Amino acid sequence: MAMMDDYKSKNPYDVKKRGTFIVKVDDCSNATWRGNVVWADENITKHFRSTLELIKLIDESLESRSIGDNEEVGSA
Amino acid sequence: MGAAKQMLFARNLINICIDSVENVDYQGKIWHQYSDEPVCFESGVKLLVMMDELMDEWGFPQKGLEQRSLIGRGKKRHNRQKNDEMSIDKVQKTNGTRNIQNKKGKLGTYIVQVSFRQNATWQGHVVCVNCNEKKDFTSAMELIKIIEQDLGNVDEKAE
Numbered sequence: 001m002a003m004m005d006d007y008k009s010k011n012p013y014d015v016k017k018r019g020t021f022i023v024k025v026d027d028c029s030n031a032t033w034r035g036n037v038v039w040a041d042e043n044i045t046k047h048f049r050s051t052l053e054l055i056k057l058i059d060e061s062l063e064s065r066s067i068g069d070n071e072e073v074g075s076a
Numbered sequence: 077m078g079a080a081k082q083m084l085f086a087r088n089l090i091n092i093c094i095d096s097v098e099n100v101d102y103q104g105k106i107w108h109q110y111s112d113e114p115v116c117f118e119s120g121v122k123l124l125v126m127m128d129e130l131m132d133e134w135g136f137p138q139k140g141l142e143q144r145s146l147i148g149r150g151k152k153r154h155n156r157q158k159n160d161e162m163s164i165d166k167v168q169k170t171n172g173t174r175n176i177q178n179k180k181g182k183l184g185t186y187i188v189q190v191s192f193r194q195n196a197t198w199q200g201h202v203v204c205v206n207c208n209e210k211k212d213f214t215s216a217m218e219l220i221k222i223i224e225q226d227l228g229n230v231d232e233k234a235e
Binding site: 031033039059 | 144213216
């Protein structure tokens with residue numbers, strides 16, 4: 001556990017974040033996924049063209065919510 | 077005599093050192109040639125995000141598709157420098173280069189060369205240092221699967 005704490009203390013991303021996402025994978029050829037993701041909290045839909053893009057879409061949404069509005073997200 | 081050590085040579089080499097697997101996720105460090113200090117990651121997601129950010133910073137390899145956004149972040153346009161100098165050249169001149177192929181993770185070490193960033197994902201080669209194998213990947217997910225498979229093999233050997 002000490003190892004984990006070590007990484008967390010050094011990591012700027014260590015903030016509690018929450019969000020709900022609905023993911024629909026339309027196609028999984030070429031070693032990746034393509035489809036749509038709905039950010040349920042904000043009702044925003046986006047098309048993603050790779051798993052990496054999906055991860056980055058979700059990550060940046062959570063990052064944006066973690067700035068100053070954690071409590072609101074927690075109660076939603 | 078053992079097989080020749082597999083190596084990669086590229087300006088955007090990244091050495092992924094996995095030190096622990098906790099909460100069903102990876103923790104470790106990434107090393108690149110332009111810094112003495114590693115970047116720590118505490119999950120597989122952060123590993124991918126940080127690697128992509130590094131390549132964005134270097135502008136190499138160039139992105140084939142612009143990243144989409146759920147938070148209405150304005151599209152970033154690549155501002156070409158007046159003298160056409162690439163960001164990675166500047167970074168190289170400012171920071172110099174270091175050998176990163178000697179860094180080792182406690183559980184696994186993976187030297188990654190991303191050759192292209194097409195179809196919003198990565199294509200390139202990875203050397204699994206523990207088993208001295210070079211593999212190709214055609215997406216970021218495939219890279220993660222290669223790492224997962226290799227770490228699984230390490231676990232089996234340990235048992």
